[in-house]
Each structure stands twice: as C-alpha cells, then as structure tokens.
Amino acid sequence: xxxxxxxxxxxxxxxxxxxxxxxxxxxxxxxxxxxxxxxxxxxxxxxxxxxxxxxxxxxxxxxxxxxxxxxxxxxxxxxxxxxxxxxxxxxxxxxxxxxxxxxxxxxxxxxxxxxxxxxxxxxxxxxxxxxxxxxxxxxxxxxxxxxxxxxxxxxxxxxxxxxxxxxxxxxxxxxxxxxxxxxxxxxxxxxxxxxxxxxxxxxxxxxxxxxxxxxxxxxxxxxxxxxxxxxxxxxxxxxxxxxxxxxxxx
Numbered sequence: 001x002x003x004x005x006x007x008x009x010x011x012x013x014x015x016x017x018x019x020x021x022x023x024x025x026x027x028x029x030x031x032x033x034x035x036x037x038x039x040x041x042x043x044x045x046x047x048x049x050x051x052x053x054x055x056x057x058x059x060x061x062x063x064x065x066x067x068x069x070x071x072x073x074x075x076x077x078x079x080x081x082x083x084x085x086x087x088x089x090x091x092x093x094x095x096x097x098x099x100x101x102x103x104x105x106x107x108x109x110x111x112x113x114x115x116x117x118x119x120x121x122x123x124x125x126x127x128x129x130x131x132x133x134x135x136x137x138x139x140x141x142x143x144x145x146x147x148x149x150x151x152x153x154x155x156x157x158x159x160x161x162x163x164x165x166x167x168x169x170x171x172x173x174x175x176x177x178x179x180x181x182x183x184x185x186x187x188x189x190x191x192x193x194x195x196x197x198x199x200x201x202x203x204x205x206x207x208x209x210x211x212x213x214x215x216x217x218x219x220x221x222x223x224x225x226x227x228x229x230x231x232x233x234x235x236x237x238x239x240x241x242x243x244x245x246x247x248x249x250x
Contacts, residue, residue, distance in 0.1 A: 057108035117148035160213035191228035
C-alpha cells in the first residue's frame, strides 16, 4: 500500500553514506593507474598515425615527381630568390633545414600538427603553415621547434625499406659530413656503431621509423641497428636531417 501523507521516507544514514563514498574512492584509486598507463600507449598510437600521414604526404608528392622526394629533386630558380614550387629542394639555399623540407610538401601533409609527437617534451605544435607569430609553423620562433621527427635523405620509392623519417631521439657518436645529394649539413649515422640507441625522453627506450613504403616500425634499441643496416646505402652511412642536434652518446 502507498505510504500515507504522514509517513517518513527512509534516507541514508551517515554510516551508509560513508560506505558509499569510501567505495567510490576505492574504485577511483583502482582506475587511475590504468588510465595513467594508457597515456603513453595512446601517445604512441598518435605518433605512429602522424608518421603514416607524413609518409602518405611524401608519397603523394613523389608520385608527381618521378618517385623522388623533394630533397632528391632539383630546385628550379625562376628569379633571384624565387623557386618553382613544382620543383624540388635539392640545391635550394635552405635545403639543409628540416623545417624547410617539410614545409615544401605542406599541401600534401595537411596540418603541421602531425609533425609533433604528443610524447615529445620539447615540441611546440604549430597551428597552421603561416608565418604568423601566434604559433604559425613558418614563423622564425617556431619552425624546427614544431617538429618531432628527423627526415631521411636516402629515401626512394624503388627501395621500400629505405627510411623516410623517424623519431628524433637518436643517440649517436658520429655527426657531420656532406651528403652527395647537395644537402650541406646532414647528420651522418653509421649503423655499425655500438652506441647507436634511442634515448629515454619520448617513448622510453624505443622509437619509430617510417619506411618509404609507408610502414612504421616500432623498434626497441636492439632492433634499431639491424633496421638501419637494412635500409642503408651500400656505403653504410645514412644521412638524416634533424629538427635539433641529435643526442651525442656520453
């Protein structure tokens, strides 16, 4: 029977309320570590997807330029200081700058945000490709600061295992040199060096390599050297452009 007008509704006692709150607090404590552990995994997924989009952008550009990436295709000067956007970057005064190489395929890449890994503590994602002081990629205060990846200078469509890009957190002992392609200041890396490794500031002791085929390899340090040896040219030295100087082994 329904309760009469004078009947009292039963409410939670203080003890029952305390039990409910304690249960909710316990469930929150159990859930938070799982959420925290998922963050690096989700950042890694975003980083891999960004590299895949970069690969697709360069493949689109290469399709219209004989299978060559911009750094392998010669720049065509139309007037002093003015270059044909349908040409490449080889021989351009800025061809040694990784930010310039990425900007050359901006139409194919879409947003410059894909050049930033969410796990990179040093990167500042650009909002657009403009030179706007408010986080525009081409503004002098940003440029390389908006990039988490190096660019490989030996990538060719004919060699699907060649390296197009990868996480910048490489530790190497050999830097400097001149690349035959005309890039003046690449970093040369010999895959046989025993100190070659990922450093633990982006994805822990591991990292990502983007192959020309569009495949992204997620590798720990022990697998890094074999992958670089397989991707390298006959002379065994790879040339990379980094957004900032690569890490020197201590």
